[in-house]
Amino acid sequence: MYPTYGYAARDARTPLAPIEFQRRDLREHDVRIDVAYCGVCHSDLHQARDEWRNTMYPVVPGHEIVGRVAEVGPGVTRFKPGQLVGVGCLVDSCRTCASCAEDLEQYCENGFVATYNGVDRVSGDVTCGGYSTQLVVDEAFVLRVPDNLDPAGAAPLLCAGITTYSPLRTWGAGPGKKVGVVGLGGLGHMGVKLAHAMGAHVVLFTTSPSKVEDGKRLGADEVVISKDPEQMKAHANSFDLIVNTVAAQHDLNPFIELLRRDGTMVLVGAPEHDHPSPQVFNLIFKRRRLAGSLIGGIAETQEMLDFCGQHGITSDIEMIRMQEINDAYERMLKSDVKYRFVIDLDSLRAAAR
């Protein structure tokens, strides 16, 4: 067992605080990773506060993990000590169902094992995430991080990157396509960068007038203040695809009206309370579609990392110490993140000494 330091939520109301726990002894195909950086996803906040009503406490969040391999089990073939690697939202799945066979482990029909707040398929223990000094993961769920990327800026690719990359690819974002991204937070700013790199015409929808210039700098061809009905109307019936990353309940109708015939809005934001049902006629008259999408499989996550390596894409980050996590959560709730907090885990190692 490996003594490990982390930060955990003990219940839905109290701030995260230090915790000491053990990582398992290496199984044959396990990789032990010294965590260097961990991104702060809005899902971490939802789960720490039990907003999805399934949290098992204490919970150690964190699923945007980059670090170096420290040790490998005897059967590991793909990784060596010292290598820069990533771990995202998944650490295991059944590996036999139809979805797993299609490299869609996130839709595993027997339930994937989440990086935190999941249940280990062998021991039955609750998994602990990347707000910690080290991690033990089966090599099948470990990703290679391209060497040319800044490791801290690459961490958010493991969730924010893949969660926007997957629907952009699934719905064919590329040259000649008009793609909207709703919300300029962690997911949204990756969606803008990735859709731009894929060659689409990108329109950012934001509620924050202060983010207009950043939206353009990040790769949006146009930026629309979504609260302004006139600006919204100018884009009616014109989008092939809209990726909606908003972390709170809101009216979907103003966005659905912007889709062209056969256009799709994909929901990736996962708010505590469901959005009100949209108007049916808005959908049926133009055969518009409302869809959802969950992160991405391991193969597609590697494809996304390699794409980011080729295009030099990382997240725009604000580095924080582990001890600043509770303030970071409060700022995230105010949409005051530019555009992802990333925890430097050395801050936790130093405090643990």
Ligand code: NAP
């Ligand atoms: P985030 O950094 O907090 O960004 C969310 C953005 O949504 C904000 O920056 C803000 O952008 C906009 N927003 C927030 N509240 C709003 C409101 N009341 N009305 C309109 N816009 C609002 O969060 P994130 O980490 O990107 O995560 C976004 C959501 O995706 C979360 O619910 C998270 O749990 C979910 N998620 C889903 C998956 C998946 O697999 N489907 C994976 C990861 C995360 P503006 O200031 O630009 O308006």
Ligand code: ZN
């Ligand atoms: Zn996430």
Ligand code: ZN
């Ligand atoms: Zn499966």
